[in-house]
Amino acid sequence: MQFTQSQLRILEMIKNKNRISRKKIADELELTPAAITKSIEPLLQSGIVLEVAQRESTGGRRAIDLSLNKYWVGKIFGISLTPTSIITSVGNIEGEIFKSNSYKIEGSNELASYLEDIIETELKDEKEIKVISMAITGLINSENGVILFSPHYKRKKIEIKKMIEERFKIPVLIENDVRAMALTEKYFGKARESENYVVLNVSEGIGSSIFMNGDLLSGYGFISGEIGHVVMDRSSLRKCSCGKRGCLEAEASNAAIINRLVSMIKLNNYSSLKERLKKNGSINILDVIEAVKKRDFLSTKVSTEAMVTIAHSIDMIISLINPEKIVLIGEIFKENLLLSTLKLELQKVTLEEQKYDLIVSDMLNEMHTYNPISVVRHNLFRKNIWRDSL
Structure with missing residues (x-):
């Protein structure tokens, strides 16, 4: 129509x-x-x-x-590619999720063929899928459906939309994962009434997205919001996944916190996580947060220093864009001491006249299942597939 x-x-x-x-x-x-x-x-x-x-x-x-009419669009097959996993879902534009699954990305997996195999397996039981929607970490050209560069997968210029459409004969939409998060907050989260806001996601990496004047901002070349690759410490030796040193992601992401903590423990600094590291061979961000709750000195020191760095990056966002809201997404923001540290540091570096709401998303555990749904909802009347095919 x-x-x-x-x-x-x-x-x-x-x-x-x-x-x-x-x-x-x-x-x-x-x-x-x-x-x-x-x-x-x-x-x-x-x-x-x-x-x-x-x-x-x-x-x-x-x-x-x-x-x-939620039935007009039909079922959506959603795919979220995180740095470590592929999460699939089936839902509709109202946010009803009928099922979801998770697949681990192993180092030996060839991403494109692995993804095609997963889609084929999932679609065997789904006969009413009208569109495949993908939210992918990395630099994404959402208009042409191309992964420009994904440092976590070490891949460049993958024509993912063309590849999937040719194989499965179903229209495909793709979007950067953090921009998809901004859409999820708009349609299902804490930004429903907002027209100017920024989402900051801290997980294995760090990314941001901008929703300005009622629309998602992709930027020239579709690479806006890559705040994780802004250099925060030019003297740092910590190497980022993008290849630079001292990036926000290398200094304050979950992976950066864990790497720094593990290095300090191995240098014989005391931490209550030492035994867990010795027993399991690794620790994760939930282990770190639990240690912070128990006021483990080393975990608290490393995590609060990361929060200070994040606060300085948010100060940049506030000064440049002046958003109404900043929506924080990440496990680390759910710990009260760390969130308080972030807010206190922001008060130190921002101007009294700069007004903004700093809020923590309540969609964290469901974000990856909702992101593809939100991408479809956003593009309903923007893409020709909805005007011509339905």
Whole structure:
């Protein structure tokens, strides 16, 4: 179906608000009731939009809202590629997740063929998939569907969209994982009412994404938000996955905290994690956070120093963009002492006049299953596959 410009504006508003009345649409778009009716009627007849009764009523007949028809889009097969795993999901644009699975990425796996094998296995039991949506760590050209560079996978210029579409004959959308997180926060998280915000993700690596003036900012070359590769310490010897030294990611990511802590323990600095390291051969970020809760000196020292570095990177974001909100995503932000350290350091380095909300996402455990869904929702009326094929 081809949409008029008025219909596209109306559909974007319904999508962003989840449900909204005709009157509110008319008021916000400055259109007459007659114009709204003319634009909406074909959308109702085609089943793209549904009429739903408002939940609250002051008495008498309930007012009617408009909402997208979740069955119109059909099922979405989602894929999230993290530095260490491939997470698959099946869901719809309303955020209903029907199933999900996780596959570990081993050093011996050839990524492209491994991914194709996983998709083939998952699609055997799914006959109603209308689109494959992928959220991938690294530099992603979302328009052409190309992995420009993914330092964690040591891969460059993979035409992933073309490869998957040719193999499975299903339309494919791809997006950078942290930009997808910004969309998840917009549609399902703590940024639903925000038009200007930044997401900062701290995990094995560090990345950010910018949602500005009501839209996702990709930047020239589709590489905006790569704050993890901003050099924070030019004297540092710590090498980043991108090849540079002293990057934010090399200084303050989960991997950086763990690497520094393990090195210090091996140099005979005391930590309550020493026995766990000796027994298991490794520690993870949850081990570190638990040690911080118990006020292990070394774990607390290394982690708080990382938080100070992160605070200085957020100061850069605030000064350059002046966002309404900064949404923090990561296990490390759930520890009260570390979050307090971050806030205190930010107060020291930011101006009193710089107003912003610093909030911790509550989507962390579900983020990778929701990211592909959010990418589809964002692109519903922007990509031709939805106008021509459905």
